[in-house]
Amino acid sequence: MSIRVMMVDDHPVVRAGLRALLEAGGNVEVVAEVDTGEAALARIDELAAAPEGAPDLVLMDLNLGAGIDGIETTRRLRAAHPGVQVLAVTTFDAEADIVGALEAGATGYVLKDSPTEALSAAVHEAASGRSVLSPEVQQRLVRRMTDPAGALSPREAEILEALASGATNREVARRLFISESTVKTHLVHLYEKLGVTSRTAALRVARERRLIR
Incomplete structure (x- = not known):
């Protein structure tokens, strides 16, 4: 059974690259892609009301340009659709972003420059509700806990x-x-x-x- 994914990223090239990567494996279906937080919230409501239902996973960038950012979008999305997992996929590895995304309800946090295999594995883990973090992100959180x-x-x-x-x-x-x-x-x-x-x-x-x- 395919994992149904929605992508939220304001860069078309990034979305195209992620779509190609995910769909190459044959068991991931990208059912929607949007470029703003507001569009993400509206689109997931539409998908949830359709016969196929909401996607299993949303890939969320944090910097979405004007409007609400990825962290606030994640918070609102998870509140409205708690059964939908969110995986933050971003270039930012600052502690404030990591903590903010996880507190907002993201299941995992991976960096866009992660190896192809790691990104694909992260999608499958997050879609199953299991926490997944890039090694760099884990280091940030360990440092926060130890200090x-x-x-x-x-x-x-x-x-x-x-x-x-x-x-x-x-x-x-x-x-x-x-x-x-x-x-x-x-x-x-x-x-x-x-x-x-x-x-x-x-x-x-x-x-x-x-x-x-």
């Missing part, structure tokens, strides 16, 4: 990501719907965890440690 004091909370990671985009404290507060004083409090804790005294240094260290993109 919990230095690990960033999801909110701290969000603040660092916002600062990395050039946002001011006030803009970060508005973006995350928190007060400016709360942002400053988080920054104090961030500086302590990273062993720095400025936002510039915090961003540099966070990128070096692959805590953020």
